[in-house]
Amino acid sequence: MAEGTALLHDSSTSPRADALLLLAHALHREREWIVAHGDATPSGEEAQAFERLSAARSRGVPVAYLLGSAGFYGREFLVDENVLVPRPETEHLVAEAIAFIGNRPLRVFDVGTGSGAIACTIASETHATVHGTDISSSAVAIANENARRLGVADRCRFYVGDLTEPVRAQRFDLIVANLPYVPTAEIPSKPDPITYEPREALDGGPDGLSLYRRLLTELPAFLAANAMVLLEAAPPIIERLCDLTRNSLPHFTIAVCNDYAGLPRYIKAKGPDGLLGSQSPSIGLGPGRVE
Ligand SMILES: C[S@@+](CC[C@H](N)C(=O)[O-])C[C@H]1O[C@@H](n2cnc3c(N)ncnc32)[C@H](O)[C@@H]1O
Structure with missing residues (x-):
């Protein structure tokens, strides 16, 4: 523990906590066991495994990739270098989604699903059916595996494809998205742990909003009556x-909401009651028309 903590001192903001997690992983033990057995001696193989993990962490590899899993909203999600490590700041958006759904068997769409952390959590906490898309086929494979492990595969459908393209001609009661939003010039360089995450999960184009700009032009045609985004x-x-x-949803009530750290983190857009979300001329509905 002392050696690992010292090795990670300059590369991690939480060297001792990281060392404890990596040692627990190398010993196939819970962290509590390590704390309670400070005098135990690891085998040579275990010590080597811990040294390998600590060295990789000191090069910047995220702990979640080394452990192969990340905690999100009280559940463990399989992650590897093909998916973004789910972030705690996304949990507030998920709580908002769950509160909106309540007991209703709604249809939900998660755009850019990654590990499926948002989609599988919503499916686990509600009776909703969740569809997710991702441009990365490796991410979709991981999302499917997470849905299977969490016992929600029957209510989660994941598709490989660009934004809304795989779910054409469907409407949803709730659309959630945590799309890449880092401006290209602001993507950090090594050894920042973020650089180990897939670039296609981070890069939001010149101003960070390229994907959202595209999504928001497509979105109205996918919204059911009383939908939330x-x-x-x-x-x-x-x-x-x-x-x-x-601009995209002029008849929606729109608010900027804070995450648990009190930072403005997500947009909540609520469709007017009894009105189809889309004002798109392609479906011939104007403001105030009830479907
Ligand atoms: C910031 S990550 C979020 C992952 C996950 N939703 C989460 O919150 O942990 C963005 C995800 O969007 C995916 N993505 C990027 N461009 C996309 C596109 N054009 N269509 C669909 N998904 C895309 C990436 O592969 C990545 O998995």
């Missing part, structure tokens, strides 16, 4: 995302 982004670009959402 929840979109996550970084605090510095949230107001611009809010403006884009207003």
Whole structure:
């Protein structure tokens, strides 16, 4: 523990906690066991495994990739270098989604599902059916495996494809998205742990909003009556995302909401009651028309 903590001192903001997690992984034990057995001696093989893990962590590899899993909303999700490590700041958006769904068997769409953390959590906590898309086939394979492990595969459908393309001609009661939103020039360089995450999970184009801009033009045609839309982004670009959402959904009530750290983190757009979300001329509905 002391050696691991010292090795990670310069590369991690939580060297002791990281060392404890990695040692527990190398010993196939719970962290509590390690704390309670400070005088135990690891075998040579266990010590080597711990050294390998600590060395990789000191190069910046995220702990979640080394452990092969990440905690999100009280559940463990399988993760590897093909998916973004689910972030605690996304949990507030998920709580909002769960509160909106309540006991209703709604249809939900998670755009850019990654590990399936948002989709599988919503399916686990509600009776909703969740569809998710991702441009990465490796991410979709992981999302499917997470749904299977969490026992919600029967209510989760994941598709490989660009934004809404795989779910054409369907409408949803709730659409959530945590799309890549880091401006290209602001993507950090090594050894920042973020650089180990897939670039296609981070890069939001010149101003961070390229994917959301495209999504918001497509979105109206996918919204059912009384639908809600929840979109996550970084605090510095949230107001611009809010403006884009207003332009795309002019009849929706739109608010910027904070994450648990009190930072403006996601957009909540609620459709007017009894009105189809889309004002798209392609389906011939104007404001105030009830479907
Ligand atoms: C920021 S990650 C979020 C992953 C997951 N939703 C979460 O919150 O942990 C964005 C995800 O969007 C996916 N993505 C990027 N471009 C996409 C596109 N054009 N269509 C669909 N998914 C895309 C990435 O592969 C990545 O899995």
